Amino acid sequence: MVWLLSGAVVTAVAALAASVAAWVAERDERRHQAELARLEQQHRHLETLSDARYAALRHVVEQQLPALSQDAAVPPLPEAVADDAATELVGRSTAVLDDVRTGQLNKQTAVEEAVVALGRKVQSSAHRIQEEGARMVQRHPSDPDVLHTSMRVDHAAAQQARQAQTLAALCGEWPGQQWHQPLPLEDVVRAAAGRITAYQRIEVSGDSGMAVVPRTVEPLIHLVAELLANATQSSPPSTQVLVAARRVQRGAVIEIDDCGVGLDDNRLEQARRIASGRRPVGLAELGEIPQTGLPVVGSYVRRHDFRVDLTESVYGGLRAIVLVPGDQTETVAPTGRAAPGGPTLTQRPETRSPRAEGTPERSEAVTASRKDRADPRDDHKSPQGSEESPKLPQRRSRRNEAPPTTPVRWPQEHEATQTPEQAGQWMGSFLSAGGSRGTPGDGSARPSADTHDASEER
Amino acid sequence: MGGPEEYADHPVRSYVMTDGRAHPSRNTIRPETLLVADPDKPVPLSASHRQRALLDVCGGVLSLAEAAAYLRLPVSLVVVLASDLVDSEHLSIRCGAPRHDLPERHVIEKVLNGLREL
Numbered sequence: 001m002v003w004l005l006s007g008a009v010v011t012a013v014a015a016l017a018a019s020v021a022a023w024v025a026e027r028d029e030r031r032h033q034a035e036l037a038r039l040e041q042q043h044r045h046l047e048t049l050s051d052a053r054y055a056a057l058r059h060v061v062e063q064q065l066p067a068l069s070q071d072a073a074v075p076p077l078p079e080a081v082a083d084d085a086a087t088e089l090v091g092r093s094t095a096v097l098d099d100v101r102t103g104q105l106n107k108q109t110a111v112e113e114a115v116v117a118l119g120r121k122v123q124s125s126a127h128r129i130q131e132e133g134a135r136m137v138q139r140h141p142s143d144p145d146v147l148h149t150s151m152r153v154d155h156a157a158a159q160q161a162r163q164a165q166t167l168a169a170l171c172g173e174w175p176g177q178q179w180h181q182p183l184p185l186e187d188v189v190r191a192a193a194g195r196i197t198a199y200q201r202i203e204v205s206g207d208s209g210m211a212v213v214p215r216t217v218e219p220l221i222h223l224v225a226e227l228l229a230n231a232t233q234s235s236p237p238s239t240q241v242l243v244a245a246r247r248v249q250r251g252a253v254i255e256i257d258d259c260g261v262g263l264d265d266n267r268l269e270q271a272r273r274i275a276s277g278r279r280p281v282g283l284a285e286l287g288e289i290p291q292t293g294l295p296v297v298g299s300y301v302r303r304h305d306f307r308v309d310l311t312e313s314v315y316g317g318l319r320a321i322v323l324v325p326g327d328q329t330e331t332v333a334p335t336g337r338a339a340p341g342g343p344t345l346t347q348r349p350e351t352r353s354p355r356a357e358g359t360p361e362r363s364e365a366v367t368a369s370r371k372d373r374a375d376p377r378d379d380h381k382s383p384q385g386s387e388e389s390p391k392l393p394q395r396r397s398r399r400n401e402a403p404p405t406t407p408v409r410w411p412q413e414h415e416a417t418q419t420p421e422q423a424g425q426w427m428g429s430f431l432s433a434g435g436s437r438g439t440p441g442d443g444s445a446r447p448s449a450d451t452h453d454a455s456e457e458r
Numbered sequence: 459m460g461g462p463e464e465y466a467d468h469p470v471r472s473y474v475m476t477d478g479r480a481h482p483s484r485n486t487i488r489p490e491t492l493l494v495a496d497p498d499k500p501v502p503l504s505a506s507h508r509q510r511a512l513l514d515v516c517g518g519v520l521s522l523a524e525a526a527a528y529l530r531l532p533v534s535l536v537v538v539l540a541s542d543l544v545d546s547e548h549l550s551i552r553c554g555a556p557r558h559d560l561p562e563r564h565v566i567e568k569v570l571n572g573l574r575e576l
Contacts, residue, residue, distance in 0.1 A: 130467075131467070134467070134532070137472075137532040137534060137535070138532055140534070141489065141523075141526075141532060141533035141534055142488070142489060142533060142534055142537070143534060144480045144481040144482065144534055144537075144538075145480070146534070147472070147480040147532065147534040147535060147538075148480030148481070150472070150480075151471075151472055151473035151476075151478065151480055152473075154471055154472065154473060155471070155473050158471060179469060183469060184507055186506075186507065187469065187470050187506075187507055188469075190470045190474045190475075190506065191469035191470045191471070191474075193474050194469075194470065194471035194473065194474040199473070199474055199478075200477055200478055217469065218469075221469055
């Protein structure tokens, strides 16, 4: 009986022990599971955190720092990174980098302002030299030697003024002088020629009957001067640089052909990118041997909606084409005819104010001061002006009745390396390329001297 | 700064107009020389706007100095421009009072003396 009882107890105890053991095991199992789940969750959290911080770090290194070095705005951290600590740290980095960038910009602005101010000083002193030269000639009206000296001085000063103006243009500033009358396209080219060394090599042909509006005169002169300077420098001194100006449906075109050796494809493409304004080049990017010509062209293109392209010229060198949009051009009475009611005088852009040259002139301000001064010189500046107060007896020219027909003069030896239609196609592709800067040099349609005729038909 | 000191600026510089020449191709043209354009001769295609303007103002007889004033250009420069146009026969020189029509020196002296005695 006792052993029976004790046997039952043992059994019960064993069962109890077993069930306790099972319970304990189950409890531990649950604990482990929970621990595991917690660890897994923590792991996932840490992984997310690590990803987020890695992404934030990548953003700093790959986005913000390059932006800073490229002078662009520092981009803030994107919203997708949801880690507070990372967001906060990158936020601080953004703020610091922004400060650095602002500092850089301020410094750059200060440098540019100083450069522009110095350029203006040089430019205005060059203009004073020109003015003194002109006065000297007026004081000695019949002495050709004085005129000769004055011309040489004037030419040197004009080049100096252009170089100084280049500085302002590269800093995105307005040119230092303004004209107040429209100027015929051919005179724009002649004015531009006067600012380069080898002006005698420039041969202007055509009488387009087009003028550019006053606000465009100076930028266009400077732009064309830089293209002419490039053309004369990159072609043999014995060759001419041929310039043709003509009216087209969308405004007016100036073409500049040199007889140099041109550029290889790679350099031509680079030059086109700069001249067309697609690649801005500022003072800082000029390098040790600054090539300022095309960057100046590009800066005016961006500012004034001109279009400029460079292609191979049929003469072997480069052809630069400048399109002045229609809203910046106007027609002028063909030259060689007298306007009714008075002698026709040339379109004379009004003299700039020599006293105001030291400061950057804004056209509105200058116009206002001009009107205030009621400059007596305004009288004969234009055919319109000549009606107002002709001081001399009016003489009418019989040329009036015989308007000259003006077929464009063009060197005979350059004729027809392709048909006018082909040339016209090419011209069309340049002009119709719309807002995107076109690539006219493609395919078979090469530029040709015959574009002259072709564009007349359009 | 008026009068002869007046400074008129123009984007097309003088040396471009004359291709750098300051000395006229002929020395017969003086400020008082009268010029007249040949109306039948067409304006040369190569003529610059200034040359065309000079031909325009000389549609009637005009002295070179007057033409220079019209064009607001220095006299010495207009002499060069006008000389070229005279060479190309677009402009012709209209003589003033011919020299042989002038009275003899002793006649003028007599008149002068007569005036002094008045």
